[in-house]
Amino acid sequence: MSDRQQPTNARLIPDRLTSRLKDNLMSWPSLLLVVALLIFLANSLASPYFLSPWALSDATFNFTEKAIIALAMALLIVSGEIDISVSGIIAITSTMMGVALQFGADTTTLVLVGLSVGLICGAFNGVLVTKLGLPSIVVTIGTMSLFRGISFIILGDKSYKNYPESFAYFGQGYLYWVISFEFVLYLLLAVGFYILLHKTNFGRHVFTIGNNAVAAEFSGVRVARVKFVLFCLTGLMAGVAAILLTSRLGSTRPSIARGWELEVITMVVLGGVNILGGSGSVQGVVIAAFIMGLVTFGLGLLNVPGIIMSVILGILLITVIALPTLLSKFKNRQ
């Protein structure tokens, strides 16, 4: 760690493991912001279609739902846990909304079903991890198959469609001009999660647990309860994402959102959250979501094949992760 004087406030626990180079100026979110702006600039130069309000608005749809899950996932990973089952939660949530639809549910009921199923799935993961003490990666790999499996059993090769007209608003509606409902909801949730992680005691507890769960327990932090709440939150956000995605697709199929868990976790890691827990910031994860959205949309405008996009995102991830480590090594040598 750095040889700087730690702040005197005894309650403050360091929330990043990398050294504080010129503090905020060189912080991870600032670095990411620079990357994001560079990508924005590159996109503007590379394609004449990029700088159009509708194009940018359309681009947000490609990552908003994943980014919403990434907010909760960030907190979960900071606490030292992980949830691989989020795409499975989307599948089962969307399927249950479809089932409710068959019983004539209106839009309000559909949303309530979506939120509750997401929450219940998250709580189920939470109970398995905190009450039975199982490792979260194992539990959620299991529930990932379980949740999606139930969708496949219910739906097979069929699909649910004909959702009510008003339900389409969540994933396709605009609040004002090009500003979509989805996007505004995401920004509001981002502010909410920022406050939760960085401005509340609960957030401090999350960092404490991620740094040393045993020490946290002995310091009076109710570790199991905090973790349980985080799993519930992740399930709830997956439920929100399921509502938005189902509304955007206007239909449910059991293969919905397959493979999203990796993209969500990539956003979180790119956002500077330590995959081993203990450090990270919501700002970073938000900017990372924009970076991933901008890169994929920018490359999409140039009609770059998806497989090359994956390669570029991989290189970007490694570069952004490696850069601070290299910088701090360089600084230590001086």
Add this chain to the structure above:
Amino acid sequence: MNILKKLAAATALSALVLGAAPSFAETKIALVVKSLGNGFFDAAAKGAEDAAAELGDVTIIYTGPTTATAEGQIEIINSLIAQQVDAIAISANDPDALVPVLKKAMSRGIKVISWDSGVAEEGRQIHLNPSETALIGETIFKLAADYLPDGGDVAILSASSTAANQNSWIEAGKAALPTMFPKLNLVAVVYGDDDSVKSTDEAKGLIASYPNLKAIIAPTTVGVVAAAQVVTDMGLIGKINVTGLALPSEFKQFIDNGSSMAVALWNPIDLGYSAVYLAYGLANGSVAEPGATLSIGKVGEVTLDDTNSTAMAAPFTFDASNIEKFSKIY
């Protein structure tokens, strides 16, 4: 957030950039496939390029997701909308999930057709099927008749007795038999259940039961391979001609050894070619409505039915002259 400010600034800037850009007369057509790296779709893209070369002022954007998901195709369609393409021709991963984004594309003035794997009616203007029941039924008998100028006994080795596809093709073929192929004598229809072992046994049974059998017609890719293998193994090459619907890559060896003169299946090159012609037509003023007749270039023309769907052509025939080429494609 910062992006919002950028967005506002971008609006003003884009007006300048786009306003100054010269307007191109060329037609941009996006060929969106289920997933990239699939030989069938690469062949369709080749056909699309052929059509573009014929039409002259057309640019083809051949694209698709890495994995065959509806979400992946939606991301691609969003970027195509932003690029202001003139038309999208898609083979869809999901008939329903793509409807909202394709509706959005149509509302921004983009023409949308689906081909191969369709989109629900409200999400596209035309759907192009590779073929249709009557044409397939006629083709499977024609393949046998072409090599039996004097007629003779033929038998059908189908998939399962409940397979809706095969049953409807066989029925359509039987209906055409008296008028189009009067010399053919259909002696039996047996079912191999798309199982190699059962298909092999049924083929052997046919040969034992009907000593004058001249051709076995198998309108299933599993059955046709099994029958050709039986004919080869029993030394009946030249006596019994095996034909039906077959994948060129699986079936090449039997065309090569003479146990089959020709088989048929949908031709992806023609499919991509025709899809581009239809998309080009829509982008340049032709109207998609039930009953309308539209050109698909050298492949001919198609007439739209009540749901604005249409079928391209009879299945494409593979014989010794072209099996080499197509076996490398699919």
